[in-house]
Amino acid sequence: MSGPADTPEVVIRVRGLQNRFGRNIVHEGLDLDVYRGEILGIVGGSGTGKSVLLRSITGLQRPDAGRIEVLGVDILSGDERARATLDERWGVMFQDGALFSSLTVRENVEVPLRAIEGLDPRIRSQLADLKISMVGLPYLAGDSYPAELSGGMRKRAGLARALALDPEIVFLDEPTAGLDPIGAAAFDTLIRGLSRSMGLTVFLVTHDLDTLHAICDRVAVLAERRVLVEGGLRDMLAVDHPWVHEYFHGPRARAVFDVASPGGTGTKE
Numbered sequence: 001m002s003g004p005a006d007t008p009e010v011v012i013r014v015r016g017l018q019n020r021f022g023r024n025i026v027h028e029g030l031d032l033d034v035y036r037g038e039i040l041g042i043v044g045g046s047g048t049g050k051s052v053l054l055r056s057i058t059g060l061q062r063p064d065a066g067r068i069e070v071l072g073v074d075i076l077s078g079d080e081r082a083r084a085t086l087d088e089r090w091g092v093m094f095q096d097g098a099l100f101s102s103l104t105v106r107e108n109v110e111v112p113l114r115a116i117e118g119l120d121p122r123i124r125s126q127l128a129d130l131k132i133s134m135v136g137l138p139y140l141a142g143d144s145y146p147a148e149l150s151g152g153m154r155k156r157a158g159l160a161r162a163l164a165l166d167p168e169i170v171f172l173d174e175p176t177a178g179l180d181p182i183g184a185a186a187f188d189t190l191i192r193g194l195s196r197s198m199g200l201t202v203f204l205v206t207h208d209l210d211t212l213h214a215i216c217d218r219v220a221v222l223a224e225r226r227v228l229v230e231g232g233l234r235d236m237l238a239v240d241h242p243w244v245h246e247y248f249h250g251p252r253a254r255a256v257f258d259v260a261s262p263g264g265t266g267t268k269e
């Protein structure tokens, strides 16, 4: 349920997160809110813990301390039944698609659907085909094995699998990495279209400035072991921190955000 008008619903709430590997403290006192229906871009230098944050929220990495609530479920409470209900409410797409190489694309997309008890195998297969067409793959791609697809098609197949159960939240780890600019732009358009049409919340780890500009509603910057700053792109331009300034004002950023030109808005439309 949404809160009162103008109060966006928080679907992911992270408080006081701590993650360490031996002496390497990755997160310390990290707080983050993600709102329903938004596309949130997670950025930060290499090794700042973007993937560890994604893994912590999705239960793949047990943090050392902190509290994580997803869709109202306290995922660190130890209540496995409550946590398992989330498997149908979120989908995760890893960088390389993480598809099973011995299964066809259709069979890969069917994997999460197997959790639905009593589902007729023919319906399951049709549902998988629906997701495959939803992500813009040709119908026949369902019969292909991952190795027979291009990198961009594999990513789409990974997204189809993440969307198999009509999740409320989808986690994407660098979805456009390794794609050519045209393929990356098409993937951005796909994610934005799906988010808007399905009301999907998107948690998106990226280094891609084009993606941030084209589709993200908000950005959270990881630095100094926490979310240093979060907000719209315009807010990022005003942040006085060396990494944030370099990232959002560097030559690549200027090319994307047009901040150098007098008419530049620095924000997406």
Ligand SMILES: Nc1ncnc2c1ncn2[C@@H]1O[C@H](COP(=O)(O)OP(=O)(O)OP(=O)(O)O)[C@@H](O)[C@H]1O
Pocket: 021, 024, 026, 044, 045, 046, 047, 048, 049, 050, 051, 052, 053
């Ligand atoms: N399983 C692990 N064991 C030990 N150290 C780990 C483990 N997973 C991550 N780390 C460390 O945690 C830190 C953060 O890693 P993470 O992969 O989250 O960074 P990232 O921000 O996603 O980086 P990149 O942008 O390069 O992908 C790194 O120093 C990494 O070496």
